[in-house]
Amino acid sequence: MKQIVLLPAVLALLTACDKGVEMKNASVENVAKAVKDKGLEEKFVDPGKWEQVVTLLSIDAPGMGGQERAAMQQAIGQKQVHTVCLTPEKAKSPRADFVTGKDENCNYDHFKWGGGKIDMVLSCQHPNAKQKMALSGDYEPQRYSMAMTMTNEGGSKTEQFAMKMKVEAKRVGDCDAKAASN
Structure with missing residues (x-):
């Protein structure tokens, strides 16, 4: 679930450049270096107030209890609106670990970003679970549209889930002024 929290940073990174990066079987570090080498870190999106609408399309979690399952099923199709302020400083350059945090257990199956399109699959191997996140969509400096799929495969039912969402x-x-100072 850590990747969901980082989704706004990922999407902010993806929304403004037409130069491209395309890699297969690449480490997070190598992708970050390629992004930097292409000069894509100079400006990612236009600073300002952004409204993000997230819609859960499906979720399957076999180990989820009855009440939790019912709550998640009710959330399917509901739109969650988030508003964030992206200062000029934040728009300039995210950290190199923009997708995975400091997780060294992740690798891109493929990463393609440029010409207004994004298509990536990130796989992470942890001691008890494998995670995969796929993100695809299109972007411009003033807007973006993305589809995301996340899966978690673990040894028990409680460690397994799959979900799809759109942003x-x-x-x-x-x-x-208040939002810009935070």
Whole structure:
């Protein structure tokens, strides 16, 4: 679930450059270096206030209890709206570990970003589970649209899940003074 929390940073990174990076079977470090070498870290998105609409499309979690399962099923199709302020400093350069945090157990099956399109699959191997995140969509400096699939395969039913979601985002204006100082 760590990748879900990092999704806004990933999407912010993907939304503004037309130069491209395409790699297969690459480490997170090598992808970050290629992004830097191409100069893609200079500017990722236009700074300002962004509205992000996240919609859960499906979830399958065999080990989830009855009440949890019912709550998740009710969440399917519901839109969650998030508004964030992206300062000029934050728009310039995310950290090199923008997708995986400091997780060294992850590798890109493929990573393609450029010309207004994104298509990537990230696989992570942990002691008790394998995770996979696929992200694809299109972007411009003022908006993006992405589809995301996440799976977790573990030794027990409680360690297994699969979910699909979509994210639509657009720049909606300038940040107010209070949001810009956070």
